[in-house]
Amino acid sequence: MLRISRDKFYKKRVFKGATFKTGLLWWLGLVLLVTTACGDNPVSLATPTFTATAITSIAATATNPASSPSPSLTQVATSAPTVGPSGTTLLPVSTGEANSPGTPALSPTPTNTHPYFDRVFIVVLENADYAQAIAQPYLKKLAGQSVLLTNYSGVAHPSYPNYLALVAGSTFGITSDGQTNLDHPTIMDLMNKQGVSWKFYAEQYPEGKCFTGVQSGNYVRKHLPALSFVEIQKDPAQCSLVVPATQLAKDISTNSLPDYSFYVPDLKNDGHDTGVAYASKWLEGFLGSVATTQALGARTLLVVTFDESDNTGNNRIYTVLGGPVVKPGVTSDVQYTHYNLLRTIEDNFQLGNLGQQDAKAGPITGVWQNGS
Incomplete structure (x- = not known):
């Protein structure tokens, strides 16, 4: 190793004014010589800098979400279902923020090929006059957020x-709650022919079988019209589309809701045994607000109606149409019945009609976002 006397250097080179520049040049040359002698790994004292490549990559991530995986609306985990009266599983309630923890995964919305809506979700409550229903705080609030049909009646x-009328367009002369097995076409037959998916969700419905009994706990068959028709009773594939209500949260979380959903609360939750309040x-616990229809899809029609009034008068009942496909806050005093609702669904999905009272009824109009 090269050794040089520091004292000798300073005396001979550095502190003699005339030779200062010469000494400085000699010292720089010495540093270069020592660096070379130390091999291939000299210690660097340079300050690290961001390379152009790194900056470009960060910018790309910030401006192009596809380059940085993030959950889409359909990938967000569903919030845990809550439990309502009598132990029923309730719909997860949306916070209204697309990626917030409480937002349910959205079901895929079909291509917009239908005039009014791409999906319909029907909830039927029990035995209340219009005046009784609209006096309830939540039903009144829901009406203000939806389309309120002020002249809608049971049949x-x-x-x-009334349940038979909702799916088959006729009462078939039935004037009691005694269960009958009917051999008539229904809207389910029309949907099968056109490839429109459907499902009935019933609270406390026995799981794992096609149950055609009159009652099980607080479930009653008279409120589930699909099972009054022999074609569905005898066809395992169709009867499998009648499911316990607990399946609803699963279908929402797996993006597998059908185009047509008919939800049947039990005898407590529908007010049959407990009253309209x-x-x-x-x-209110089940839906939370109309915003909850985000969980059902962007072009979903939410229908909340009653089967009949609580007296034998004009049978006027509370009915609202909710969701982003209608004009919120609108009221219509046009006279409608369950047959008009059925006809509206038939026309929307281009199903034709059943040749019953639905053929004579017109669709509900003047309430849709598309101007119809």
């Missing part, structure tokens, strides 16, 4: 024939 008394509170 018969008691409950059972109880039913209204249950519905």
Whole structure:
């Protein structure tokens, strides 16, 4: 190793004014010589800098979300379902923020090929006059957020024939709640022919079988019209589309909701055994607000209606149409019945009609966002 006397250097080179520049040049040359002698790994004292490549990469991530994986709306985990009266599983409630922890995963919205809506979700409550229902705080609030049909009526008394009318366009002369097995076409047949998916969700419905019994706990068949028709009873594939209500949260979380959903609360939650005030509170917990329809899809129609009034008068009942496909806050005093609702769904999905009272009824108009 090269050794040089520091004292000798300073005396001979540095502190003699005439030779200062010469000494400085000699010292720099010495540093270069020592660096070379130390091999391939000299210690660097340079300050690290960001390279152009790194900056470009960060910018790309910030401006192009596709380059940085993040959950889409359909990938966000569903919030845990809550439990309502009598232990029913409730819909997860949306906070209204797309990626917030409480937002349910959105179901895929079909291509916009239908005039009014791409999906319909129907909830039927029990036995209340219009005036009784609209006096309930939540039902009144829901009406203000939706389209309120102020002149909508059931078609018969008691409950059972009204449910038949909703899916088959007729009461078939039935005037009691006694269960009948009918061999008539329904809207389910029309949907099968056109490839429109459907499902009935029923609270406390026995799981794992096609149950055609009259009652099980607080579930009653008279409120689930699909099972009054022999074609569905005898076809395992179709009867498998009648499911316990607990399946709803699963279908939402797996993006597998059908185009047509008919939700059947149990005897407590629909108000049959408990009254309209109880039913209204249950519905508030179930839906939360109209914003919850985000969980059902962007072009979903939410229908909340009653089967019949609580008396034998004009059978006027509370009915609202909710969701982003209608004009919120609108009221319509046009006279409508369950047959008009059925016809609206038939026309929307281009199903034709059943040749019953639905063929004579017109669709509900003047309430849709598309101007119809």
